[in-house]
Amino acid sequence: MSIRKFSRKFFLSLLTLPVFFFIFFPVLWLFSASLSNQVELFTIPPHWIPKHPTFQNYLDIFFPSLAASSVPRTFATALLNSIKIASAVTIICIFIGSLAAYALTRIPFKFNRPIQLGIIATRMIPEISLVLPLFIIASSLRLINKPIVLILTYMSFALPYAIWLMAAYFQTVPVELEDAARLDGCSRLGILFRVVMPISVPGLVSTAMFIFLLAWDEFFYALIFTSTLAAKTVPVAISEFVGRYVVNINGMMAGGILAAVPPVLVALIFQRYIVRGMTAGAVKG
Amino acid sequence: MRTMYKFALIVLAIVLFAGVAGCASRQPAGPVTIHVLTMDQAGLKPAEIDQIAREFEAKNPDIKIVMEYQSYDFIHDKIVTGMAANPPAYDAAMLDVIWPDEFIKAGYLLDVTDRLTPDMKSGMFPASWNGVTRNGKVYGMPWLMDVKYFMYNKDMLQKAGIAEPPKTWEELVEQAKTIKEQGTVEYPIIWSWNQKEGVVCDYAVLLYGNGGEFVDKDGKPAFNNEKGVQALTWMKQTIDDGLSNPSSVSADENAVRDNFIAGESAFAVNWLFQYSDSNDASKSTIVGQAAFSPMPVFQAGADAGVKGSSVDGSSAFAIMATTPYPDQTWKFLTYLASNEVQTKYSAEMLPVWKVDFEGEALEKLKAATPNNPVTVPAFLAQFPYAYERPSVPYYNEASAALQLAIQEALTGVKSPQQALDDAAAKWVKLAGQ
């Protein structure tokens, strides 16, 4: 490699350092706090690396019977609930959302514009405004405190998002590809499933990540619509670590680290898909 | 056409998947189920309350109890949403002492006056009945009595050569100066003055300790008179003088406890829980150093005849008005509050029955836990002087206005007089609506 190229690469790599610091300083601090006991957490100046590191916080979560308080004991169940709910929301939204997005971007028909605007408009209302009416509906259907209620209520904001994002990705698919397939005798649905979808995998995966994290993250609905372990999610469990009479910040930090693990794992698995480029070469010829 | 079929099948599969994943748990039919919402880890631990529930179920096989535990911060919201549904999400809920007015106006609480037995009324502390009684009607069962206490670090005072804890706030300032000059801690006093209900509690303590009041006998705001302004000005002054920790402005009661038990302050005003935490070796660095003293008052207040000043922060259980099972719910609440249950768990929570604080029962109570010999006398000394915050249905909004005013004064955005005047104007407007 030439000197110029090397020094350019070196310089760019240096630039990554502040970015890494920005990303990891809070996370490492979070991790360090999760390895501390309570007394150590409250020292001045702070111990960047705990002098008496302990895995007790994590043990409390993984081996619930040994835990002193009820919160770590139930954390694992909350984790499972969150995974179930976020996955369900993501799968449903991606599938039916991408169908709708394709229809809206590629098929001209009378109500296309109004529906598009309607979907965007529903995103404008703050979620908390819909809690009371949704609660009344859910309660009359006897759905409170079941995971399905969160799946459905999350769709109220996740589905429009999915449609919106997928529409944007579909717009970047060259029309020539579709025209080529049409000339080959493909029906509209055929174009969708055989040409557009495969190319849009990066877009689908990115949108899926986004929806998964949206559902994973959500706090207020989970708080209001669930009351017991049957459907409690991770954000609600985290909020219980610090109550009026409890100091368990280090427990909460351990929970926080664990709460970030599933989305990170999902990202790791689908990393390849997120950036596989489009087959731009398909139409060049 | 084949693609259409495939498509329809996939959609069906997804819908089924969602349905199965979601509707996993079903409500069992059979006995009546009572849902109770309560505060997590305040007084009795959830495991202990669960145990009481199981004991009750054993004695009443046709009633099942489902407890829900929530942090204090979320209980109000959950009650409001829970009551929007019919039947309500909860049959009973724990109330903070400041909520009955709002909830009575909203029609949430069941009138239980006729269900009380005479020995209940005479046997429990009259002050705890005040919290749930309005216009002669009773709307709940007292559960946890709590007031704000004045706690100090014995060792720090000793080190500074101070013999007695302060009796007036002015004395406190002097003592704090001495401790600060010595270099023991940088900010000797810590408060919970963040923009939540806690700051109104602290302000109430100081206001009444100055001989002031929230509203006068005509119901008009009185906290913006000279007494109220003096109390607020004093608060700001202690921060400006470096005696009160400036982080008080963003601290809640948990942060105050964290600060105190880490040995970062000499004086801290807080609810009862702070004391037992201070003696918990797994959390505290000041085991055995914390002590109670009657809440100080201002010299002006003492001159005006104020003997003591604190604020009531008790909680009570109430039956929700639209519950389909009022009788069963009442049965459970009376069981919770019964003397036998209360004395059995008196190690965790002070009982609501007067009789437990007299004679032999008192000695037994004091000996129940290592902390009780200290906390029980402290409770008996402070509780009689606990004031109530204003009893109005729009309390939340009024309190928010006052919280804002105090914060504005403490951060220097407005002068204390201006801030309190604006809040008073808001109170008048609220009263008129």
Place this chain on the structure above:
Amino acid sequence: MATNSIKRRLTLREQDVRTAWLLLAPSLLIMLGVTLWPVISTFILSFFHAPTGINQVRTFVGFVNYIEMLRDQLFWETIERTLYFTLVSVGLELTLGLAIAQLIHSRPWGWKFLRFSLIIPWAVPTIVNGAMWRWIYSADFGALNGLLMQLGLIDHYVPWLTLPDMAMNLVIVADVWHTMPFVALVLQAALAGVPEDLDEAAAVDGANAWQRFWKIRVPLLRPAILVALIVRTVDAFRVFDIVYIITSGGPAYKTLTITYLTYLNSFAFGKQGTGAALSFLISTFTIIMAFVYIKFLYHPEETQ
């Protein structure tokens, strides 16, 4: 022959429209239930004086809730604060996101790890993020104070969250840390799709890296940038969770955002009519903002 081909064209078009409705059906059905009905009932509620409660009478008051809000000083101050939050927050996210996306794209050493690490702040749930930053900002024990002290930048601990002018900026930092990765990853994916030959051709023609970036890459990224911009702006304007966790609107309401005000009205103050009206006022603002973006986003292009 001519009649046959005309017929086929019409049927194809009709088939297309039918396919469109089929594709839209599941989405529309779901949204009808969980979005449309709650939105309509909230809208109706905004025209009533609706105190929370069971036996409470709901009186029709027309536009009174809206007018009262528009006359309220706190409302406008809060809108101002929320706009400040939105502009600064989205601006930072976009700048940092674009820079980091380009950095990854230029393949420095460890770029794969960098791209992977971006997920981490995004994966941390908002409530953990909020609690973590509140702890970092803690006046007595926080890592920020500890770090600045050790670096010698301050000589005594600062109670960050009590400073009325700093508090909002601190919440912005916490929010940017959490959401910037989304922008970076969206832009990075779009960058990966940009054909390299245009870029190479420009390099051959003598354009330097900076020119190539601004004149070729960024315009090609426009759709992605606009999607990210519009999504983030609408979300930032409606921010709630992180304020709830870190500051609860304080100190002295300096971090009170418009959605938090709605929450206070609907839940804490028991004024559901006012809360509903506020919700729609917020929607009006966001719709206006989105409209401005949409003019750029949805070009009247391709298919007729």
